[in-house]
Amino acid sequence: MHTPLPLTDSQHAMWLLDTISGRGELFNVAECLEFKGKISASWLQQSLQHVWQASDTLACRFIRSDDYTPQLLANDTVPDIISQELASDPEDVLTFAQNFAKPHLATPFDLSKDALIKLFLLRAPEQDYLLIVAHHLLLDGYGFGLFSQSLNRCYNALSKGKPLPKLRFTQQQQLLDLHNSEPFLAKQKQAKETLNQWLDEVPEVNSYSASKADVAEPNKRLTATFEQSIWHTIQSAAQVTSTTSSEILLAAIAASLVAQHQQYHVTLGLVMMNRQAVPELSCPCVQSNVLPLPLALTPNTDLSTAATLINSQIKALKKVQSYRVESLKRDRQKQGKSLSIIGPTVNLLPFANAPKYGSVETISHILSAGTTDDIMLQIHLLADKPATVDFDCNVARYDDTDTQNIQARIFSAAKIWASQPKLMLSEVAEILRQKYL
Amino acid sequence: MSIPKLNHYPLPRDAELPQNRVEWDLDPARAVLLIHDVQHYFVGFYGEDNPLIETMIQNIQALKAYCYEHGIPVYYTAQPIKQGKHERGLLSDMWGPGLQDPAQQPIVDALAPTDKDVVLTKWRYSAFQKCDFEQQLRDQQRDQLLIVGIYGHIGVMTTAVDAFMRDIEPFLVADAIADFSKEEHMMALNFVAKRCGKVVSMSEILGTESQDLTSLEGLKAHILTLIDCEEDEFDEHESLIDYGLDSVQVMNLISLWQQQGIETNFIELAQIPTLAAWVELLEERKED
Numbered sequence: 098m099h100t101p102l103p104l105t106d107s108q109h110a111m112w113l114l115d116t117i118s119g120r121g122e123l124f125n126v127a128e129c130l131e132f133k134g135k136i137s138a139s140w141l142q143q144s145l146q147h148v149w150q151a152s153d154t155l156a157c158r159f160i161r162s163d164d165y166t167p168q169l170l171a172n173d174t175v176p177d178i179i180s181q182e183l184a185s186d187p188e189d190v191l192t193f194a195q196n197f198a199k200p201h202l203a204t205p206f207d208l209s210k211d212a213l214i215k216l217f218l219l220r221a222p223e224q225d226y227l228l229i230v231a232h233h234l235l236l237d238g239y240g241f242g243l244f245s246q247s248l249n250r251c252y253n254a255l256s257k258g259k260p261l262p263k264l265r266f267t268q269q270q271q272l273l274d275l276h277n278s279e280p281f282l283a284k285q286k287q288a289k290e291t292l293n294q295w296l297d298e299v300p301e302v303n304s305y306s307a308s309k310a311d312v313a314e315p316n317k318r319l320t321a322t323f324e325q326s327i328w329h330t331i332q333s334a335a336q337v338t339s340t341t342s343s344e345i346l347l348a349a350i351a352a353s354l355v356a357q358h359q360q361y362h363v364t365l366g367l368v369m370m371n372r373q374a375v376p377e378l379s380c381p382c383v384q385s386n387v388l389p390l391p392l393a394l395t396p397n398t399d400l401s402t403a404a405t406l407i408n409s410q411i412k413a414l415k416k417v418q419s420y421r422v423e424s425l426k427r428d429r430q431k432q433g434k435s436l437s438i439i440g441p442t443v444n445l446l447p448f449a450n451a452p453k454y455g456s457v458e459t460i461s462h463i464l465s466a467g468t469t470d471d472i473m474l475q476i477h478l479l480a481d482k483p484a485t486v487d488f489d490c491n492v493a494r495y496d497d498t499d500t501q502n503i504q505a506r507i508f509s510a511a512k513i514w515a516s517q518p519k520l521m522l523s524e525v526a527e528i529l530r531q532k533y534l
Numbered sequence: 535m536s537i538p539k540l541n542h543y544p545l546p547r548d549a550e551l552p553q554n555r556v557e558w559d560l561d562p563a564r565a566v567l568l569i570h571d572v573q574h575y576f577v578g579f580y581g582e583d584n585p586l587i588e589t590m591i592q593n594i595q596a597l598k599a600y601c602y603e604h605g606i607p608v609y610y611t612a613q614p615i616k617q618g619k620h621e622r623g624l625l626s627d628m629w630g631p632g633l634q635d636p637a638q639q640p641i642v643d644a645l646a647p648t649d650k651d652v653v654l655t656k657w658r659y660s661a662f663q664k665c666d667f668e669q670q671l672r673d674q675q676r677d678q679l680l681i682v683g684i685y686g687h688i689g690v691m692t693t694a695v696d697a698f699m700r701d702i703e704p705f706l707v708a709d710a711i712a713d714f715s716k717e718e719h720m721m722a723l724n725f726v727a728k729r730c731g732k733v734v735s736m737s738e739i740l741g742t743e744s745q746d747l748t749s750l751e752g753l754k755a756h757i758l759t760l761i762d763c764e765e766d767e768f769d770e771h772e773s774l775i776d777y778g779l780d781s782v783q784v785m786n787l788i789s790l791w792q793q794q795g796i797e798t799n800f801i802e803l804a805q806i807p808t809l810a811a812w813v814e815l816l817e818e819r820k821e822d
Contacts, residue, residue, distance in 0.1 A: 242801040329543035329716040336544055337585045343782045373775055378804045412762075412778055447785035450799040478782060480789035516541050519583055 101160060101168035102153075102269045105276055107371070107384045110423045111234040112159055112167045112208065121205030123312060124234065127464040128241065129194035130227040134457040137256070138180055138218055141227070144251035144261075145216065146175045148244065151264040154272070154382040155244065159208040159234065167208075169269055176212045183221040191462050194228060198464050201230040202315070208234065233467050237385040239370050242448045244381045245461075249452040256455035267380035275376050281419070288417035292388065292425050296438055299391050303358045304440045304471050305503050310493035312470050319488040319500045327512050328483035334400060334515035342484065343445050344404040344411075346476060349511035351392055351403065352522060354440060356506065356529035361398075361522070365390045366439030367411070369418040387422050388414055389439045396523035400514045403522065442469060447478045463487075470494075472503070506533045536630045540579045542586035543716040545593075545709040548735050548744045549793035550720075552727040558678070558703050560739065562604040565705075566676045568661060569594060569610045570683030570690050572645050575638035577684065586712050591644045593710040593736050594682050600740055602650070607674065609667070610647050611656040611689070615639050621657065659692035668700050678703045680739075686713035687722040694731045704731035707739065747790050748816045754809060756787075770809040779807075796820060 104112060115121045149156050150173070158172045187193030197219070206213050213235035219226040229241075236244060250262050275281060323331065328342075335342045351363040367390040372378050390410055394403060426436055444466065451459050466475055466487075471494060475487040486507075490500050506529055514525050572594070580587045601608050614621075615633045622632060633639060640646070647653050657664040671677065679697045681690050681704055690711055694704035706726045713719035727733040737744040746752035750770065758765055761777040768777075781800060788798055796819045803812060 239801070239804075243805075246799065246801045325717060326541065326543070326715045330541040333542045333544045333585055337542075341782045341786060370781060372804075373773075375773065375805070375807065378775075378807065411780065415778065415780070445782060447781045448800050449785075450801065452799070478785055480785065480792060517581065518585075 099171040101162070101170045103273060104159070104167055104169055105269075105272055105382070105384070106419075106421050106424075107237075107386070108159075108169070108234060108382065109167065110421050111383055113423070115205075115208060115232075115234060116167075121208070121232070122203050123315075123468040124232055125202045125204075125206070125230055125465065126233050126236070126241070126467050127198040127202055127228065127230045128245075129190070129198070129462040129464055130229070130245070131190050131194075131460040131462065132225040132227070132454060132457050133459065134224060135220075136225050136252075136454050136457055138178065138220075140252050140255040141218065141248075142178050143255060144248050145178060147251045147261045148247045148264060149175045151247075152266040152381050153269050154266070154380055155214075155235065156212070157269075158210060158212070161209065172212060174212065176214055176216060178216040178218050178227075180218045180220060183219055186221040186223045190226070190460075191464075194226065194462055195464055198228060198230060201228075202465055206232045208232070228464075234383055236381060237383045238368075238444070238446060238448060238466065239372060239378075239385065240381045240383060242450065243379070246450070246452065247381070249454060252454050265379060267376040269382075271376055272380055272382070275374060284416075285419050288420035289424070289428065291413075291417045292420055293428055293432075295391050296389060296425075296429065296434070299364050299389070299438075300362050301360060302364045302389075302435070302437045302440050303354060303360060305354070305357065306471065306494040306499070308494040310491070312468055312491050313493050315465075316468050316473075316489040317492050317495075317497070317500070319490070319497075319504055320485060321488070321504050321508065322485040323483040323508065323511070325483055327508075327515070331511055331515045332481075334518050335404070337518055338401040338404040340404040340408045343447075343476065343478060344407045345400070345515055346484065346486075346507075346511060347390075347407045347443065348400060348403040349507050349514060350441065350443060350474065351394060351407075352510040352514060352525045353503065353506040353529060355394065355522060356510075356526040357534060359526070361394045361396060363392045363394060364438070364440050365392070366442035367414060368442065368444040369414065371418045373415075373419075386418055386420075387439065387442055388418060388420075388425070390414055390443075394522055396521060398522040399520065400518035403514075441471065442473045444473060444475045445478060446475060449477065449479045472500075474507075502533055509533070537576070537579045538714070539581065540584075540714055542580070542584050543719070545586065545589060546716075546720065546723065547790070547793070548737060549790065551708050551733055551735060552720075552724045554727045554732045555729075556703075556732050558705070558732050560678060560680070560705055560734070562606050564676055565601075565606050565678040565680055566671060566674075567597065567601045567606055567608045567680045567682070568693065569598070569608065569641075569645060570661065570681060570693065571611055571613065571656060571685070572642055572683045573612050573633070573638065574640060574642055575613075575633045575635070577642050578638065580712070590682075590684075590710060590712045591642065593707075594645055596740065597680070597682060597707065597710055597736065598645070601680075606680075607676070608647075608651045609661075609670075610641055610651060610653045611661045611683075612639065612641060612653055613656045617657075623658070625658070656689070659689045660696035661689070661693045662696045662700065668702070671702060677701065678705065680705045680707060682707045682710035684712045685718075686711040687718040691722040691725060694726050695729075698730035706731055706733050707736060708733050709736050747787070748794065748796065748813070748820065750809065750813045753813060753816075757809065770813075773807045774809060774812075775804070775807045791816065 213232035217228040371386040697704040
């Protein structure tokens with residue numbers, strides 16, 4: 098008989114969001130792994146079993162105690178990978194996978210009964226496709242990567258006739274011990290103070306829409322990729338400013354907001370991995386956090402100054418990333434201050450990986466990273482290749498034209514500022530205003 | 535019809551350079567340096583303060599100093615102003631009237647030729663066309679040509695092809711050339727390496743070592759530039775995440791290793807986030 102365990106802060110926050118909203122399907126995430134050939138269903142199921150049984154943060158369900166406190170209870174049942182034959186290979190894999198995933202994304206998991214993941218192996222004549230739908234309470238982006246990588250390691254061991262690898266995942270109790278340790282709690286307390294202080298200094302937080310309309314249907318996505326030559330200029334600008342291409346993109350996003358609101362203090366929401374300690378980095382679970390990234394820019398800021406400021410603010414944010422955004426909002430509410438603490442949310446995804454299953458190459462397609470009530474920019478950073486950005490929008494706040502305008506404005510800002518790093522922010526904003534607003 | 539406005543891009547790193555077919559060794563007694571078309575007019579299309587041009591000029595300055603030190607003659611090419619229809623030929627159809635303003639004709643100040651240098655008048659893509667450049671090389675018994683300057687895939691590459699056809703060994707210095715774009719830059723390097731010359735880097739010529747990002751020392755030196763930590767306080771067994779190395783920087787490292795044929799990924803590196811463990815992993819992957 099297993100003993101139920103308490104939840105971590107991140108799990109608790111996700112559980113609450115799911116429970117209070119009454120719309121668990123909003124927290125479903127999905128990914129499709131496209132195999133560039135055929136794979137063994139049996140090895141894949143064996144691999145899943147091995148990974149699943151090595152982690153109690155995966156093999157679990159989330160029950161409620163008598164006093165309604167959520168708890169994690171081990172659930173040894175390994176999900177079956179549901180196999181389906183396809184008559185032909187899809188022409189457009191992404192559209193096909195999105196359509197296939199749609200009904201599953203729209204179906205909520207029962208947190209207290211189900212394993213919070215469903216896997217489908219779709220077998221076409223030429224290629225196989227593994228479609229994974231999971232609840233965000235089970236895995237975040239990093240957790241998903243850790244899960245997939247482990248699955249791959251096991252599969253490759255089986256394909257080479259080697260024994261299955263020993264997976265050294267951090268277990269729930271170890272994670273709880275870390276999070277209840279004195280140094281961790283002291284750091285969190287300090288983080289609370291720092292974040293509240295930052296927000297006290299923020300004049301006003303703007304996004305691309307002033308609407309507060311709630312999510313009524315799934316987010317709509319617009320995907321765009323930078324042209325190769327523009328991406329090279331962005332990389333070069335990163336070299337010049339001694340930062341990375343992600344800082345240049347964040348500067349462009351900030352410039353696009355300045356153009357719209359003519360307010361030079363910009364606050365973005367930044368998805369933080371929130372895994373610092375080694376045990377956290379070895380746990381397939383949810384841990385990520387979204388925190389405000391306040392940027393006190395000025396009309397005279399050039400690209401180098403903006404990128405350096407963003408870089409140092411992200412460094413400062415890392416030190417406070419363990420304090421949950423939900424707790425921060427609660428603090429603001431108690432003090433009678435604005436609950437609007439973040440503008441557009443940005444998720445930097447440098448986890449690109451295309452592992453081989455035996456000799457079969459793969460391509461990963463992220464179909465849904467959950468639902469946002471405003472706008473979320475998922476920036477896929479793919480080694481030397483140009484970045485791709487998914488603009489996930491709440492359709493109650495943004496129509497297609499709005500999203501296209503935001504995309505064009507940000508891409509244009511990146512091109513203009515990277516090409517002429519010495520331009521001042523006020524000049525970049527003015528060019529954008531004349532062209533797009 | 536004129537040259538478009540040009541942007542900056544990162545110059546290729548050593549690990550990105552194409553494999554050469556030939557094994558020529560640069561010999562100072564046989565070589566000549568050609569600084570190709572670095573005139574105000576052509577440089578102007580990159581705009582002011584262009585980082586690509588600034589780096590290229592710094593590299594050419596260093597190379598020129600090396601050539602002076604090793605007795606390697608330095609040549610320049612420069613196009614004349616207001617060429618007539620007959621002089622300019624088909625170039626007018628492709629690029630319009632070309633250089634008109636006398637102020638735009640000189641070589642840029644940072645690379646201004648000295649009395650020791652020879653400036654050739656340039657008429658066509660190749661520096662050898664309508665000019666006695668080949669004869670000047672023969673007279674000095676020199677049959678190796680180091681080529682730097684702009685634009686990589688036009689005059690620089692064509693001069694390399696022409697040199698090859700005259701039995702003069704062309705060496706293209708990959709990070710002392712600028713082009714319309716990185717794609718065109720790499721196209722020129724690939725073509726020369728595969729068909730008519732040797733592609734070399736500044737570090738190869740100057741004998742300076744480029745950082746080996748798979749060795750403990752090389753990787754440590756690189757990582758120290760990314761984090762806030764003094765060298766004597768750095769411990770290779772401590773977590774790099776605690777030192778402030780972030781996920782995007784890790785991804786950049788992954789792509790640098792990838793250029794050397796070493797495959798890693800963020801998740802596996804994050805689980806063993808120390809320099810010592812990474813070097814061990816890289817060693818294993820090299821053996822694979």
